[in-house]
Amino acid sequence: MTEANTVRFNEEALSWDSNPSVQLATALAHKAYLARLPPPEILSTYDIMDLGCGTGLLSLALAPSVRSVTAIDAAEGMIAALRSKLEQQPPTPGSNTTPNNDPDNNNSPNPPAPPPPTNIHPIHTLLTSATSPLLHHDPLTHLPTPTPRRFDLIVSHLVLHHIPSLPTFFATIHDCLHPGTGRVMVTDFEDFGPAARQFHPESKMDGVERHGIQEGVMREVLEGAGFVDVKVERAFEMGKEVETEPGSGVLGPAVVFPFLICEGRRAA
Ligand SMILES: C[S@@+](CC[C@H](N)C(=O)[O-])C[C@H]1O[C@@H](n2cnc3c(N)ncnc32)[C@H](O)[C@@H]1O
Structure with a gap:
């Protein structure tokens, strides 16, 4: 990640969630991940990392x-936006004042928004090493751990096109996973x-390292980083409005x- 990226993402953090393409891409990626992950009784035991989490949509x-979820992002603005979502006060009992916007139902108010989850630990850092002191932290108890945390799953969505060196990025991901069982699952446009x-308007090309990812390259990068059970395939398609003329x-x-969704498992 370059300095240009961090500046851009700090600037964009406040308006990030209002971009319908970002919301749609996250919803489609979430569905693609769940379709490939183990059933709820196993998935519910997973400690995961969302690398390049942005405002934490995924x-x-x-x-x-x-x-x-250990949610990591290099842009302070993105992490601040996620923190503010997590700090929202849960509604107090009986204070259901959410207006009802349903024109067919003018009797009862909408149900209150659920309280924010308590199992997300946001970290502001450009993660370049599995030995980062910021990973010496239990995301649930918030107690220090003697060794850096290792993860069952690392996800990363819409990040790879900003990464200067994919081999370096995946080497870090590999080392952050549990040997033998830890899995990576990443999505980006092809x-x-x-x-x-x-995909990007010309005004947002700063910090774009590649115009999407390629199946063959991703397979090579994952295998080169030491992953086994590597699978790279089309996960979904998404319509996105683009500039009528460049610029x-x-x-x-x-x-x-x-x-594409790119998957692999850390060998034992
Ligand atoms: C296009 S945004 C995607 C954000 C989010 N995943 C989403 O889909 O809404 C890419 C994000 O990756 C972050 N990023 C890129 N490389 C990173 C790294 N090595 N460590 C932490 N964050 C990184 C950037 O700061 C930026 O917020």
């Missing part, structure tokens, strides 16, 4: 299914040809972008 979606460049800033008809 972390919040996965939190109810797992034991804990480089399906020159049109993939349109115009005017969004026009949607282009369909395929997304």
Whole structure:
């Protein structure tokens, strides 16, 4: 990750969640992850890391299914946005004042929003090493651990296209996983040809290292980092409005972008 990226993501943190493409991509990725993960009784024992968590959209979606989420991002603004979501006060009993916006039902108020999960531990850092002192921390008890935490699963969504060196990134992920069982599962849009460049408007190209990921390259990178059971496949497609002309800033008809999911397991 470059300095340009961190500056950009700090600036974008407050408006990040209001981008419908970001919300849709997260919902589709969440569904793709759940379809490939073990059943609830096993998944609920998992300590996971969401690397490049942004404002925590995926972390919040996965939190109810797992034991804990360590949510890491290099942009302080992103982590601050996640922290503020986690610090929202749960509604007090009997204070159900949420207005009912359903035109067909003018009797009862909407149910109150659920309280924020308590099993997400946000960390602001550019993670470059599995020996980071910030990983000497139990995400549930918040007590220090004698050795760095190791994870059952590391997820990362819409991050790879910002990573200068994929081999270095996956080497770190590999070392953060439990030997023998720990799994990586990452999603990003596919480089399906020159049109993939349109994923970002020209004004947001700073810090974009590649216009999507390629199946063959990802397979090689994961195997090169020591992963076994490597699988790279199309997970979903998503329509996204793109600039009518490069640099115009005017969004026009949607282009369909395929997304890849890349999986691997740390060998024993
Ligand atoms: C395009 S955003 C995606 C955010 C989030 N995953 C989402 O889909 O809403 C990429 C994020 O990855 C973070 N990032 C990239 N490399 C990182 C690293 N090595 N450690 C921590 N955060 C990283 C950036 O700061 C940025 O917030």
